[in-house]
Amino acid sequence: MISEQDYALQALNSFNVKSNSSTIYFPSSIDDLQQLAQLDAVTCGQFYILGEGSNSLFVQDKAPVIIKPKFMGISIQEGVDEYRVTVGASENWHQLVAFCINEGIYGLENLALIPGSVGAAPVQNIGAYGVEFADFCLKVDFFDFNTSSLVELSAQACDFSYRESIFKHELHNRGVITQVVLTFPKNWQAKLTYQGLDELPANASAKEVMQQVIKIRQSKLPDPNELPNAGSFFKNPVVSQSLFSQLHKQYPNMPHYPQASGEVKLAAGWLIDQLGLKGGRFLHVGVHQKQALVLVNYGQGAGKDVVGLAKYIQQRVFEHFAVTIEPEVRMIGELGEQAFNDLTDFSVVSELTHD
Numbered sequence: 001m002i003s004e005q006d007y008a009l010q011a012l013n014s015f016n017v018k019s020n021s022s023t024i025y026f027p028s029s030i031d032d033l034q035q036l037a038q039l040d041a042v043t044c045g046q047f048y049i050l051g052e053g054s055n056s057l058f059v060q061d062k063a064p065v066i067i068k069p070k071f072m073g074i075s076i077q078e079g080v081d082e083y084r085v086t087v088g089a090s091e092n093w094h095q096l097v098a099f100c101i102n103e104g105i106y107g108l109e110n111l112a113l114i115p116g117s118v119g120a121a122p123v124q125n126i127g128a129y130g131v132e133f134a135d136f137c138l139k140v141d142f143f144d145f146n147t148s149s150l151v152e153l154s155a156q157a158c159d160f161s162y163r164e165s166i167f168k169h170e171l172h173n174r175g176v177i178t179q180v181v182l183t184f185p186k187n188w189q190a191k192l193t194y195q196g197l198d199e200l201p202a203n204a205s206a207k208e209v210m211q212q213v214i215k216i217r218q219s220k221l222p223d224p225n226e227l228p229n230a231g232s233f234f235k236n237p238v239v240s241q242s243l244f245s246q247l248h249k250q251y252p253n254m255p256h257y258p259q260a261s262g263e264v265k266l267a268a269g270w271l272i273d274q275l276g277l278k279g280g281r282f283l284h285v286g287v288h289q290k291q292a293l294v295l296v297n298y299g300q301g302a303g304k305d306v307v308g309l310a311k312y313i314q315q316r317v318f319e320h321f322a323v324t325i326e327p328e329v330r331m332i333g334e335l336g337e338q339a340f341n342d343l344t345d346f347s348v349v350s351e352l353t354h355d
């Protein structure tokens with residue numbers, strides 16, 4: 001298996017922060033994964049599986065052992081009523097979306113231009129414009145380091161919910177997703193309810209929907225290649241009905257989304273925006289000018305500066321709204337992934353500057 005020592009990760013994370021791994025492994029077969037299962041770093045959990053690094057923040061100068069899978073390939077099986085598409089985990093997500101539409105297989109168009117790999121898509125059940133990965137997932141192949149074997153997980157076993165799956169919980173840091181199988185009914189219907197897509201005609205083609213999604217995303221979100229970022233930094237918080245009622249009296253225009261549980265989801269970006277933090281800067285990092293939910297690195301920022309900025313935002317939101325917002329982005333320290341609340345080594349931010 002290919003591996004390299006003292007590997008610089010700056011080009012492998014969309015925040016473009018510097019960090020070095022003592023060793024990076026590029027497994028491309030089950031044999032490779034079986035070898036990795038024997039490694040000390042793996043048996044003691046001090047490693048990180050890296051896709052394209054668009055939802056990962058290296059918070060220290062040193063990173064743990066990195067496993068960067070290389071499982072490629074796309075194949076299509078046509079049934080009477082549906083297509084099944086089997087995809088290697090290391091394929092690029094957006095290229096998969098474009099490939100499917102080109103082949104006349106529709107459904108993923110609302111998920112166009114989401115950065116990252118196919119293998120990371122089930123981990124946080126990626127979603128956008130009213131559609132999520134779970135809507136098309138038939139199964140996920142997962143190599144479990146604990147048993148050194150490949151298991152097939154049905155969509156139900158993946159336990160998908162909003163930005164959640166079993167891979168963030170019971171199977172967290174337990175193994176590598178090698179491929180996913182997606183299913184697409186032939187009787188496709190465009191999903192145009194989301195703001196921005198509702199201006200398309202009801203008979204819009206999948207390609208037109210994809211182009212519209214790309215247009216909206218390009219107008220709203222900074223391209224990580226031009227302004228390094230990891231998309232939405234925080235998840236939308238879900239609060240109790242009683243807290244929501246109090247807040248709603250004070251802020252009648254507050255965007256809110258009632259949940260089946262009786263709780264209410266709030267828009268993290270709106271909360272941050274109310275505090276006037278949009279466009280604010282600390283050293284070389286800041287809150288994006290147009291999107292309060294996106295933190296950006298203006299060039300020389302370090303992981304610990306982004307963490308400091310995120311802690312500052314979290315604290316300000318809590319002080320003002322009594323709502324705790326949690327990062328969607330994964331934090332990786334020297335010994336592996338770390339909980340945001342456990343991070344102690346970060347730049348202390350007391351205020352942001354505005355141009």
Ligand SMILES: Cc1cc2nc3c(=O)[nH]c(=O)nc-3n(C[C@H](O)[C@H](O)[C@H](O)COP(=O)(O)OP(=O)(O)OC[C@H]3O[C@@H](n4cnc5c(N)ncnc54)[C@H](O)[C@@H]3O)c2cc1C
Pocket residue numbers: 014048049050051052053054055056069089114115116117118119120121123124125126127128175176177178221222223224229230231232330
């Ligand atoms: C500009 C921008 C816009 C974005 N918009 C959206 C959006 O609209 N919706 C959305 O949901 N997300 C969005 N994101 C977040 C990001 O695109 C997704 O989280 C994506 O799935 C990350 O893919 P990645 O390969 O870069 O993951 P990485 O950051 O490399 O990894 C993310 C997680 O997946 C795990 N992982 C990766 N590959 C594997 C594997 N093969 N096996 C097991 N675990 C693995 C990692 O260990 C980590 O826990 C956006 C990000 C950016 C930069």
